[in-house]
Amino acid sequence: MSKKQTLVVIGNGMVGHNFLENLIASDIRHNYEIVTFCEEKRAAYDRVHLTEYFSGKTAEDLSMVTEGFFEDNNIKIHLGDKAVAIDKTHKFVTSAKGVEIRYDKLVLATGSYPFVPPVQGNDRENCFVYRTIEDLEALTAAAKDAKVGAVVGGGLLGLEAAKALKDLNLKTNVIQFSPRLMSAQLDAGGAQMLADKIEALDISVLPSKNTQKIVDGTECKHKMLFADGTELETDIILFSTGIRPRDEIARSSGIEVGSRGGIVIDDQCKTSDPDIYAIGECAVWNEQTYGLVAPGYQMARTVVADLEGQQASFTGADMSTKLKLNGVDVASIGDAHANSQGALVYTYQNGADEIYKRLVVSEDKSKLLGAVLVGDASGYGTLLQYYLNGIDLPEHPDSLILPSRSDESVGLGPDALPESAQICSCFDVTKGQICTAIENGCHTLPALKEATKAASGCGGCKALLKSVLDCELEKSGFEVNTDICEHFAYTRQDLYNLMMVGEVKTFDDFLSQHGSGRGCEVCRQAIGSMIASYWNEYILNQGQLSVQDTNDTFLANMQKDGTYSVVPRMTGGEVTPEGLIAIGQIAKKYNLYTKVTGGQRVDLFGARVDQLPLIWKELIDAGFESGHAYGKSLRTVKSCVGSTWCRYGVDDSVGLAVELENRYKGLRSPHKIKFAVSGCTRECAEAQGKDIGVIATEGGWNLYVCGNGGMKPRHADLFATDLDKETLIKYIDRVLIFYVRTADILQRTSVWMENMEGGLDYLKSVVIDDKLGLCSDLETHMQNVVDTYQCEWKTTIADENKLKRFRHFVNSDKTDENIVFVEERGQIRPANEDERQHFALVEEV
Amino acid sequence: MSKWIDICAVTDLQADSGVCALVEGKQIAIFYMPKDNAIYAIDNYDPFGKVHVLSRGLIGDIKGEPMVASPLYKQRFSLKTGQCFEDESVKNDVYAIRIENNRVEVSLEG
Ligand code: SRM
Ligand SMILES: Cc1cc2nc3c(=O)[nH]c(=O)nc-3n(C[C@H](O)[C@H](O)[C@H](O)COP(=O)(O)OP(=O)(O)OC[C@H]3O[C@@H](n4cnc5c(N)ncnc54)[C@H](O)[C@@H]3O)c2cc1C
Ligand code: SF4
Ligand code: FES
Numbered sequence: 010m011s012k013k014q015t016l017v018v019i020g021n022g023m024v025g026h027n028f029l030e031n032l033i034a035s036d037i038r039h040n041y042e043i044v045t046f047c048e049e050k051r052a053a054y055d056r057v058h059l060t061e062y063f064s065g066k067t068a069e070d071l072s073m074v075t076e077g078f079f080e081d082n083n084i085k086i087h088l089g090d091k092a093v094a095i096d097k098t099h100k101f102v103t104s105a106k107g108v109e110i111r112y113d114k115l116v117l118a119t120g121s122y123p124f125v126p127p128v129q130g131n132d133r134e135n136c137f138v139y140r141t142i143e144d145l146e147a148l149t150a151a152a153k154d155a156k157v158g159a160v161v162g163g164g165l166l167g168l169e170a171a172k173a174l175k176d177l178n179l180k181t182n183v184i185q186f187s188p189r190l191m192s193a194q195l196d197a198g199g200a201q202m203l204a205d206k207i208e209a210l211d212i213s214v215l216p217s218k219n220t221q222k223i224v225d226g227t228e229c230k231h232k233m234l235f236a237d238g239t240e241l242e243t244d245i246i247l248f249s250t251g252i253r254p255r256d257e258i259a260r261s262s263g264i265e266v267g268s269r270g271g272i273v274i275d276d277q278c279k280t281s282d283p284d285i286y287a288i289g290e291c292a293v294w295n296e297q298t299y300g301l302v303a304p305g306y307q308m309a310r311t312v313v314a315d316l317e318g319q320q321a322s323f324t325g326a327d328m329s330t331k332l333k334l335n336g337v338d339v340a341s342i343g344d345a346h347a348n349s350q351g352a353l354v355y356t357y358q359n360g361a362d363e364i365y366k367r368l369v370v371s372e373d374k375s376k377l378l379g380a381v382l383v384g385d386a387s388g389y390g391t392l393l394q395y396y397l398n399g400i401d402l403p404e405h406p407d408s409l410i411l412p413s414r415s416d417e418s419v420g421l422g423p424d425a426l427p428e429s430a431q432i433c434s435c436f437d438v439t440k441g442q443i444c445t446a447i448e449n450g451c452h453t454l455p456a457l458k459e460a461t462k463a464a465s466g467c468g469g470c471k472a473l474l475k476s477v478l479d480c481e482l483e484k485s486g487f488e489v490n491t492d493i494c495e496h497f498a499y500t501r502q503d504l505y506n507l508m509m510v511g512e513v514k515t516f517d518d519f520l521s522q523h524g525s526g527r528g529c530e531v532c533r534q535a536i537g538s539m540i541a542s543y544w545n546e547y548i549l550n551q552g553q554l555s556v557q558d559t560n561d562t563f564l565a566n567m568q569k570d571g572t573y574s575v576v577p578r579m580t581g582g583e584v585t586p587e588g589l590i591a592i593g594q595i596a597k598k599y600n601l602y603t604k605v606t607g608g609q610r611v612d613l614f615g616a617r618v619d620q621l622p623l624i625w626k627e628l629i630d631a632g633f634e635s636g637h638a639y640g641k642s643l644r645t646v647k648s649c650v651g652s653t654w655c656r657y658g659v660d661d662s663v664g665l666a667v668e669l670e671n672r673y674k675g676l677r678s679p680h681k682i683k684f685a686v687s688g689c690t691r692e693c694a695e696a697q698g699k700d701i702g703v704i705a706t707e708g709g710w711n712l713y714v715c716g717n718g719g720m721k722p723r724h725a726d727l728f729a730t731d732l733d734k735e736t737l738i739k740y741i742d743r744v745l746i747f748y749v750r751t752a753d754i755l756q757r758t759s760v761w762m763e764n765m766e767g768g769l770d771y772l773k774s775v776v777i778d779d780k781l782g783l784c785s786d787l788e789t790h791m792q793n794v795v796d797t798y799q800c801e802w803k804t805t806i807a808d809e810n811k812l813k814r815f816r817h818f819v820n821s822d823k824t825d826e827n828i829v830f831v832e833e834r835g836q837i838r839p840a841n842e843d844e845r846q847h848f849a850l851v852e853e854v
Numbered sequence: 855m856s857k858w859i860d861i862c863a864v865t866d867l868q869a870d871s872g873v874c875a876l877v878e879g880k881q882i883a884i885f886y887m888p889k890d891n892a893i894y895a896i897d898n899y900d901p902f903g904k905v906h907v908l909s910r911g912l913i914g915d916i917k918g919e920p921m922v923a924s925p926l927y928k929q930r931f932s933l934k935t936g937q938c939f940e941d942e943s944v945k946n947d948v949y950a951i952r953i954e955n956n957r958v959e960v961s962l963e964g
Pocket of ligand 1: 576605606638698699
């Protein structure tokens with residue numbers, strides 16, 4: 010193995026951290042030792058939602074670091090340590106605390122600092138900026154003894170800060186240098202409407218004020234003197250006059266910076282030194298900096314892709330925004346100022362309702378170039394989709410901003426969006442990805458957010474995400490409720506925990522302790538399977554009987570004509586000639602249809618319920634046992650012939666398959682479980698299509714988990730490599746019991762794993778690293794199941810009482826005369842309806 | 855006056871589950887819920903699967919109404935009225951049934 014390279018990230022802010030997350034999720038994570046310098050005393054937090062700190066969010070709530078992130082992924086983080094120098098020639102980074110690290114690749118993610126205008130007195134006490142948690146802490150402390158506040162700067166951030174001051178009970182003023190608010194995003198009409206709305210929040214807007222000096226006040230702490238001769242007394246001053254990229258470390262180490270600041274990057278986010286990247290607010294691309302998270306995240310993805318050796322480029326980003334102020338709807342999209350050549354403008358102004366909307370469209374009116382929405386930003390999501398995806402505008406584009414006076418809706422329903430439409434720009438999530446997540450079982454907003462990350466950045470796409478979710482759920486006729494049925498207001502996992510904690514052993518106890526009514530086919534079956542998997546008692550015990558599915562109650566699969574099939578176990582697909590002959594003789598005696606199944610064993614069809622015990626008695630006498638084809642349990646462990654016969658075989662796959670099948674047979678689970686073992690990578694046993702797959706290698710066994718065929722095939726994931734048999738079995742024990750305990754009803758391992766927070770990595774951390782400290786418990790549980798195994802058919806035929814159930818009539822020895830067979834290709838098959846009627850007539854005659 | 859036909863002993867029944875009886879050529883599914891002291895009789899025929907298997911279905915209730923779910927395609931039938939919950943137009947016959955001196959008796963006259 011080649012030695013790992015060292016990758017250093019300077020700055021653990023929003024973008025720096027997002028980069029780490031992307032890197033960890035990529036295939037190249039193991040190629041690097043990762044080190045990051047974090048100047049702030051806490052690791053990355055959500056600056057975008059900083060203002061929520063005032064409404065009660067704690068630093069912990071805002072943290073972007075999932076528990077154990079740095080430890081689990083072996084990332085060394087230097088908290089509260091600032092990188093101060095880069096030696097490009099020898100490739101060293103030095104920190105303020107004296108740490109020196111040699112890097113192979115370096116990523117600068119140093120963000121920005123708030124710009125404070127060079128006004129005399131700007132460093133007086135109680136003059137603040139608004140960027141970090143510490144800034145907010147200082148501000149809150151000062152606000153306690155203050156009455157008046159002033160925010161210098163009427164941009165997006167300034168307005169957000171002004172609202173925060175207002176909420177701290179200060180008489181609040183917004184001092185704006187230019188004649189209008191949000192001058193970068195709004196045109197004059199929109200800005201005026203916005204000013205009216207801000208005033209309505211009891212915040213004074215003072216436009217065209219150029220602050221010249223701050224001196225002692227008479228009533229308040231400070232007096233601000235403006236160029237037009239006016240003045241304002243205030244206790245607190247908060248500067249929100251823009252940001253500047255933090256490029257100092259680049260400057261001092263000779264990395265190229267832009268003429269107006271910022272670290273110059275190319276389309277791959279590389280700086281003038283090819284081993285050094287810059288991403289986020291500190292970077293300048295094509296002479297532009299980006300003061301939003303989404304472009305930073307795009308840059309982070311670009312760098313990971315570039316390190317992976319993929320073609321990827323950052324080619325600019327959308328700067329559309331929405332103001333996050335309660336009660337004030339403001340949004341701006343694209344070219345709000347109509348600067349594009351030939352741009353046409355539609356404006357809608359409604360003074361009565363204080364609504365202002367402006368559309369900027371292309372010369373031929375087919376494409377949306379920009380928009381401004383004030384007072385009613387409900388159309389933001391739709392318009393943004395028109396803009397980002399270049400969707401053709403309707404014939405009369407103004408219909409998109411005119412209030413609809415009729416019922417007809419002009420909005421773009423989520424249904425109308427193409428699969429490729431980007432729903433979340435922060436994390437670049439498309440509608441297609443969201444729909445896939447919904448199909449895979451994410452039926453709530455939190456689940457979708459978790460799975461796709463959509464709406465977990467700026468939150469601007471939340472409404473649209475919700476409507477895509479609602480629309481998809483509606484289309485598939487889903488009701489969103491996780492209760493297993495009307496009798497139990499719990500999920501299967503809740504019930505499993507209740508069972509383990511309360512030692513509940515029967516359905517009736519479940520019903521009286523945790524449920525209501527008499528139960529139904531859903532909860533009876535689910536609970537029956539849980540009880541069986543945990544207590545592993547004989548499945549036909551009184552009290553358990555009524556909770557088994559028909560197939561379980563009769564220990565056989567019911568066929569379409571009411572007869573049953575009989576499947577003896579053939580571990581690993583191995584069968585002796587004597588065994589085969591015995592099966593053949595029994596099939597012949599009871600006139601059963603015989604077929605080799607897709608699971609490498611023989612299925613006998615057409616047995617009447619009263620024949621089942623007789624057939625099984627003979628099978629057991631011939632050395633067979635139940636194949637559990639009827640249960641939600643281990644079905645088959647398929648094998649290939651392996652090293653014993655095959656010229657390529659690396660190990661004895663049949664031997665292992667037989668051993669595994671014998672170990673796990675009888676285990677009851679949320680859904681059926683299938684295994685396979687292949688003797689080499691040619692994979693003749695199709696192990697990668699199974700819940701548990703094992704493939705022999707020169708170094709041991711490779712374990713694959715959570716695959717299946719069936720309705721929605723999924724390839725299994727490689728879980729661990731080159732295991733010895735003992736470890737292999739341990740891991741399988743743990744995976745299976747963890748599945749049995751935590752999966753939903755009728756959820757196969759694939760869907761279970763995909764719905765699990767953290768997915769495969771999480772499963773590995775539980776099973777391999779014992780993150781939950783559960784492993785020995787899981788193994789004990791499995792060992793108990795193994796130790797208490799019994800062939801259910803053997804137990805059944807030995808018990809007269811149990812056999813009572815195996816007859817068609819309770820009051821007669823007759824059999825069901827409606828079961829009729831005809832012959833086809835030398836064997837029986839159920840008669841179809843016409844044939845049955847014909848036979849009935851013949852009999853009556 | 856209904857004519858009660860003797861079927862079997864109470865001990866021949868399966869608690870919270872079903873058995874099938876042959877009554878004057880008819881197949882009748884009998885379900886017994888000892889805790890509610892309830893017993894029901896319904897035609898054993900599954901009109902969807904077109905075979906006689908209802909006695910082998912799981913039972914329970916839907917909003918308090920006792921029901922059996924067919925073991926084949928899971929349609930559910932009220933044990934009180936025979937009405938199918940999934941399809942308004944489908945209704946199975948139900949029969950009067952009682953327990954007298956620990957014997958189960960059915961009347962085909964409704
Ligand atoms: C007999 C057999 C077909 C055959 O003639 O080969 C068969 C027959 C049935 N399969 Fe299967 N499956 C059989 C192999 C498979 C396989 C192939 C395999 O195991 O390698 C698959 C795909 C692999 C997989 O499961 O990942 C398969 C995927 C299914 C599915 C879809 C499962 C899924 O997750 O999508 C169902 C439906 C279900 O379980 O809900 C199903 C259900 C059924 C049922 C139980 C349907 C039913 O409820 O009546 C059939 C009952 C058979 C019986 O009475 O014994 N059968 N079925 C095979 C029995 C194998 C065995 O020896 O136990
Ligand atoms: C109140 C507020 C509201 C916002 N609202 C939105 C919004 O709604 N939508 C939106 O898209 N954006 C919003 N933003 C902007 C968004 O927060 C930034 O775009 C984003 O944080 C940029 O990420 P970054 O990693 O580039 O910079 P940062 O998050 O600032 O991270 C840079 C980090 O690097 C550290 N650092 C700098 N130099 C060094 C060094 N030499 N050594 C070690 N560490 C160093 C810094 O201390 C900092 O922790 C908002 C910002 C604020 C403050
Ligand atoms: S594929 Fe369908 S029809 Fe064939 S055995 Fe499986 S479930 Fe039955
Ligand atoms: S667009 Fe920002 S979170 Fe989705």
